[in-house]
Amino acid sequence: MHYGDVLSSCDEALHDLGTDYLDLFLIHWPNKKIPMPETLQAIDELHEQGKVRSIGVSNFTISHIDQAVAVSGLPIANNQVEFHPSFYQKELLEFCQSRAIALTAYCPLGRGADLNNKVIVVLADKYAKTPAQICLRWLVQKGAVVIPKSASPAHLHSNMDIFDWQLASEDEQKIDNISQQQRLIDPDFGEF
Ligand SMILES: NC(=O)c1ccc[n+]([C@@H]2O[C@H](COP(=O)([O-])OP(=O)(O)OC[C@H]3O[C@@H](n4cnc5c(N)ncnc54)[C@H](OP(=O)(O)O)[C@@H]3O)[C@@H](O)[C@H]2O)c1
Structure with a gap:
């Protein structure tokens, strides 16, 4: 999630997928050891370069999303989290919906x-x-x-x-x- 690593991991994904842009690029996990603005600045630059259309996050709680929204130049389009009948994160879902953030249910x-x-x-x-x-x-x-x-x-x-x-x-x-x-x-x- 360091600035340079974000740029190089996007380039690697573009190369592996044989494409020149990604519809959605996700931060897989929040990492308190790396300042969120550093990661998001790199993604903003990828967006400006046309390599990334939308930014998403994964395994973000409400408080992580609040932090990301405060510093991201782009809207957060998606949060991919564990969500299934026996793990119904109702409050997080309602929070995401109130901010037009699509919630992707992993392990559905x-x-x-x-x-x-x-x-x-x-x-x-x-x-x-x-x-x-x-x-x-x-x-x-x-x-x-x-x-x-x-x-x-x-x-x-x-x-x-x-x-x-x-x-x-x-x-x-x-x-x-x-x-x-x-x-x-x-x-x-x-x-x-
Ligand atoms: N962002 C993250 O941190 C994160 C974390 C975990 C997972 N994920 C992603 O979430 C996606 C799904 O999660 P998951 O694979 O962990 O859990 P899942 O989709 O809830 O469960 C997959 C299991 O369900 C079985 N299954 C699927 N359809 C079935 C059906 N119709 N009837 C009976 N069994 C069925 C599969 O077996 P068969 O193959 O036999 O159908 C497999 O064993 C994956 O793409 C994964 O990469 C993301």
Whole structure:
């Protein structure tokens, strides 16, 4: 996240991807050892050079976003965070939405763990959908961007098939009330 490293990592990504600009460039984790203005200044320059169109962050709390917004020359377009039925970061979602920051839900299936949740299984049966589709549809109805990962073509296909039906609001609320678990992704350097 140091100034020079940000510039070189962007150039490396452009080279690897065989493109001359990125739609969205994310700061993967906040790092209190490196002043945020230093990182954001480098990204502003990448934007001025046309290499980066929008800037995003990841694993940022409300307070990290406040700090970033205060010093960034660009709007923060996106915050990618852990978000799934058993880790429903409602306050962070509402904060992002109030500032027009798209929230991307990573681990949207709780790495598979939420697929066995009783509430999810019962709703899957009721709607004749898979548990994964119930989780993803709930996230989409919350206004989140979802990035489920799958190595299975059948799962990829069904995970995308969630846009021609919806959960009734009382069922959405049942998922809102699922008992909450610890973060799945919590490395030692995470400032949570
Ligand atoms: N920004 C960050 O710090 C951060 C941190 C963690 C993750 N991420 C990103 O978030 C994305 C997803 O996260 P993730 O992979 O950790 O968790 P995830 O998407 O919640 O779960 C992936 C697991 O769910 C299974 N799965 C997917 N679709 C399924 C279906 N329809 N039915 C049954 N099982 C299904 C997959 O197995 P199969 O392959 O067998 O389908 C895989 O084991 C990744 O692209 C990752 O890079 C970002």
